[in-house]
Amino acid sequence: MFPLIFFLCSFLSLFLLPPSNIAAVSNHNKYLKLPLLRKSPFPSPTQALALDTRRLHFLSLRRKPIPFVKSPVVSGAASGSGQYFVDLRIGQPPQSLLLIADTGSDLVWVKCSACRNCSHHSPATVFFPRHSSTFSPAHCYDPVCRLVPKPDRAPICNHTRIHSTCHYEYGYADGSLTSGLFARETTSLKTSSGKEARLKSVAFGCGFRISGQSVSGTSFNGANGVMGLGRGPISFASQLGRRFGNKFSYCLMDYTLSPPPTSYLIIGNGGDGVSKLFFTPLLTNPLSPTFYYVKLKSVFVNGAKLRIDPSIWEIDDSGNGGTVVDSGTTLAFLAEPAYRSVIAAVRRRVKLPIADALTPGFDLCVNVSGVTKPEKILPRLKFEFSGGAVFVPPPRNYFIETEEQIQCLAIQSVDPKVGFSVIGNLMQQGFLFEFDRDRSRLGFSRRGCALP
Incomplete structure (x- = not known):
């Protein structure tokens, strides 16, 4: 029964979430090559073990037979210790944020602020949707809204109201919480070639309420959100995949070296030139x-x-x-x-x-x-x-x-x-x-x- 449910979920997701539109990318670009960043100080081995154990405990709690429309997209990234970051520029004009690249989660989400006078926020710490001309909240009856978990007291969806937005909420094993609006936005990615890839209508969570150690404490290491690369339909890899060969790869280099070599996340066929895989x-x-x-x-x-x-x-x-x-x-x-x-x-x-x-x-x-x-x-x-x-x-x-x-x-x-x-x-x-x-x-x- 479960294999059938999973097949149906994967099949339906192809129609619920269309691939992101790509702009300002040459036809000769078969893939995006994005630098992966590390932030110091690095945790000690004992600290890394404690954080890893906590992460795996949390991830193990997610294995439940849950219906498709309530499929969990909770990120385990915040409970990990080995974070690699991607510099994501979101909105128009672009706002730069550091997101954890995480193969153990599906959702892309960023910290958001609804402020108008935002002088009390440091630059590059949160996303300001009011400052973007391309921010577009998803409607509650938009099919993509069915792919994210809802708050227990989510407003009743009104199909006739234009501003009935899609609310999401998810929590962590330690009680930490992030919630807000599910939306679409134009994002820009810095590639290793120096060119900029602009991607339209990328679906993501705009988190206005964020609380708890998992998403704001030292284990999150100053991240501004998570780039989920999992196998679910709303992950970053899934949204971009069909435009770039539906594959991604990465090279994680030894970050203890000085100076540390650059690690890369590659969306698309960047590994095709490798002689022996x-x-x-x-x-x-x-x-x-x-x-x-x-x-x-x-x-x-x-x-x-x-x-x-x-x-x-x-x-x-x-x-x-x-x-x-x-x-x-x-x-x-x-x-x-x-x-x-x-x-x-x-x-x-x-x-x-x-x-x-x-x-x-x-x-x-x-x-x-x-x-x-x-x-x-x-x-x-x-x-x-x-x-x-x-x-x-x-x-x-x-x-x-x-x-x-x-x-x-x-x-x-x-x-x-x-x-x-x-x-x-x-x-x-x-x-x-x-x-x-x-x-x-x-x-x-x-x-x-x-x-x-």
């Missing part, structure tokens, strides 16, 4: 249609395949389990039985002394004092996915410095009965990841990030 099918979880699920089959340590029951990686009838690729989670999380096998195998093969004291939250730490290149002797992990795709990240993607001369295994356990395994953004660093939504597949390549 390894592909694995994207799976559908009817109870979590937003997330990008893949099937992890095997884990290897120094070439030795670990004995892990294949059922550990399956999605059960309640929507639990499985493996998600997520840009908003920093660390990697493995189903608890698999995690035990991995940490035991790594511990047996590590050739460095175990640290005298563990960094809080981490189960395996080593002392790298006097070792020039510890990555040369740390155990090597390899992940095999469905379809034969093999992912071999370097040790720096899963061993991180938590204290001076101490490195810890940046993999955590998760209960598969209430959660799912996660390939976080640290594990993804240095690889091009391509989300091909038309072919329902995920591609990755170590070489892709070397593209100009």
